[in-house]
Amino acid sequence: MSSSNDQVSIPMSQRNINGLPKKTSKDVKVFTEGAVLSFHNICYRVKVKSGFLLGRKTVEKNILTNVNGIMRPGLNAILGPTGGGKSSLLDVLAARKDPHGLSGDVLINGAVRPANFKCNSGYVVQDDVVMGTLTVRENLQFSAALRLPTTMTNHEKNERINKIIQELGLEKVADSKVGTQFIRGVSGGERKRTSIGMELITDPSVLFLDEPTTGLDSSTANAVLLLLKRMSKQGRTIIFSIHQPRYSIFKLFDSLTLLASGRLMFHGPAQEALEYFASAGYQCEPYNNPADFFLDVINGDSSAVRLNREDQDGKANETEEPSQGDMSLIEKLAEFYGNSTFCREMKVELDQLAGGQKSKKGAAFKEITYTTSFFHQLKWISKRSFKNLLGNPQASIAQIIVTIILGLVIGAIFFDLKLDSTGIQNRAGVLFFLTTNQCFTSVSVVELFVVEKKLFIHEYISGYYRVSSYFFGKLLSDLLPMRMIPSILFTCIIYFMLDIFRAVGKSQNHCVLALVASVLQHSPIWLYDVPAKNI
Template sequence: MSSRSYQVSVPVSKRNTNCIPETTSNDLKTFTGGAVLSFHNICYRVTVKSGFLLRRKTVEKEILKNINGIMKPGLNAILGPTGGGKSSLLDVLAARKDPHGLSGDVLINGAPRPADFKCNSGYVVQDDVVMGTLTVRENLQFSAALRLPTTMTNHEKNERINMVIQELGLDKVADSKVGTQFIRGVSGGERKRTSIAMELITDPSILFLDEPTTGLDSSTANAVLLLLKRMSKQGRTIIFSIHQPRYSIFKLFDSLTLLASGRLMFHGPAQEALGYFASTGYHCEPYNNPADFFLDVINGDSCAVVLNREDTDGEAKETEEPSKTDTPLIGKLTEFYANSSFFKETKAELEQLSGGQRKKKISVYKEITYATSFCHQLRWISRRSFKNLLGNPQASIAQIIVTIVLGLVIGAIFYDLKNDPAGIQNRAGVLFFLTTNQCFSSVSAVELLVVEKKLFIHEYISGYYRVSSYFFGKLLSDLLPMRMLPSIIFTSITYFLLDIFRAVGKSQNRCALALMASVLQHSSIWLCGFAA
């Protein structure tokens, strides 16, 4: 491409020439009933450490640079190649990024985001994080119990749950288990809809989704986006990142944001994107998917992108590959957009929306105000943990069997101890072994932190519960079946097979000490896990 500048203003065509839904920029401006999210000069940098010990270096990496835009009620897609900053921008808009290294402003209807924005908005993560051993309805009941205010009665909460189930078409699988690696459950599309339903319980005006089509086949992905489109027509502002949608999905978009290397390539009505790129010299081939075409342009794939440019003498256009000596392609596309009418209109509307609000230094990263009390959260977390244990009892049964076998083996080895110096040494060895066994058997508690890590992080950030509620709830639900019962069984077997406790005369104290050792070790492992 030559270094000459191109005219990038694109007239809005009244006729749909690209078979994309008729939603013009004027149509987007008519959405005034829902929430309008605007972001101003968003920059995000992270510190990356490399090397070892004395050679350790700290490098600052720029993830997002000067990102501006407006998300209105409708389907707002963030598209771009892998590593382009889609998920980072989504997390920034949803107030889920560390404020360190983050600059810029995000406004809701021209005002700063409230402190509890993360709790009031919905966020569906890329990997569906729901409790697989529970049914769809039980998962929704957990979300409703912890996120809806306590002033609502149980009848009102159940009505809200039934309404969401009906809205998302989950009636047939409402009482079916979601499923795990070992338990057959609902399909991938139904699992994704369950994740969306968990966030719709609070009836948020803004819903964020991180690549909602990941792991779904094309038909199921299309069904999920049709569902989101229907929800957006009810006045919701739906913002989502997506990697490579097919054409039937792309034509559902109302607004399109193209990102590459953390820079903004385009932001505006989705159906006007092809015309914009045509004005810059990139023409989409017939029958080519627009989403694939945009990614090809950004990645500089000359096999799929035809670059047309005029000769300086006015001769016919010829097709050439971009010169390697030209300015980097992403920089050129960024400059094109900065000089376009789309950017100027967006900046003008951003100034109108902000209305001086950006000058107010109001911190939105305040402590979350929870909808329920500590005891209420503790009760529901314990209840869910017990249901999860009953729905997947294999680990508990295996641990009890191992405990019984180990107790019988120890009893057989040290059976009939004598009252002589050798017997005293054997008794000391047995006491040491029993104590260490009780301690190290609690190491299996780490598994819970690994298995439920993503679930805990998502629910905590979304304002389901406090960290203390989750800690004590899991401690109580895991303590009785997984720690106390095996300790009692193991101590009882060794008590009757060995004469050690009766010889000492402190059998009750010994049982209590063994149980306390197991409980303390279990608690310390959990504390270390949460601290990490």
């Protein structure tokens, strides 16, 4: 490999050695408008605890180390091996990482990120978190109702929804349910586009996506990236992490950021990355996918790396441990990039963008701002929860059927209770079953919040609603109906089958005395003609 002190100079040409098209002046003009996101000396550390209670140790682990870069309007891809820090960098840029252990500055057009940046920007998570029992249009309406200001009329909101549906190509499935485990819904690509559409409701200038091609076949993934490419040409800055894209997807990238072990391997125009690695001594084989080639080089297991080692050492060093070899290779690549013209030119641009302005610690992590009021949020959360309850009747119907069967079984066991000491004991048993049933059926409430955990976290961070609005909305439209109806059915069945409180007024004294006699089983006293020895 070339010396790390050499200065790397990449000549500008119209087309690189693998036939990838270069950016021209016309292409640059397309991306002159929009938000420019810059990040300066980003470092992120987490504390990892290991061992047992007494011998537990806390170790600091570096996730990101001195990461710098500029993301302009266009497609900005973050590529790297698993565990390289792609998602962590994406969350840091989107202001969705815990500020503890985080240092550095993230600026928008040279200014500090606003406090509600996470609410104004769009963020599409890796796992599509949309309500599957609702249609595509209903999901978009929910996002529009809570994220757009109330000053907008319903007609204006519906116009924006229709426009997004048309831009995303969702006209045919606009009124189809997204789909759940029990309901057949739209395809994976249409589900991903629905998630993107929910974030486009606010027309954000910056859109973040965490591995948008996960779970999609190659053709669908290509269609999703083509959609993002069209949106980026409208002046929108799109930043996303991706894992092993195909060649047709890689050609769409405008900017490429390569990360490995939290360190920057390359940051610059995507179509110049091959020449950069060629200048470092790593030649891409013909007909090889550039994205796969970059990952192979970073992981140290490509033929280009082996050939490079043979050229330097005369033969491959097969006795070297892979982990040590990979780490040394990553350090060499990181140092080589630090001495390259790409890095020097980027730092000059970063200094110009910063202009001496540094963000205060935690400035972008203030409280979330909400567009709508508490009662407006409560209304729409209750409405969606009730639709979800009606749209997924399997669970609710099954719970009601189980409650009815359990009530009939208990009623058959304790049927025809007598007004004697045995009847008193049986009534105590019935009351025990009633209490136990009500207590244990209420435990299943926790499952409701666990199932919707990812959906709630994403929507809460994005500023859809308050925690209190979500809680009371679920309480009114989901918890109360699903707890009250089964309880009423169970209690009515038990009451009318057993007639628990029959003739309470007439037999009150008899019941009390019989209960006392049952306690005093070994007493020789006769109470109200009920011998204790017979109890």
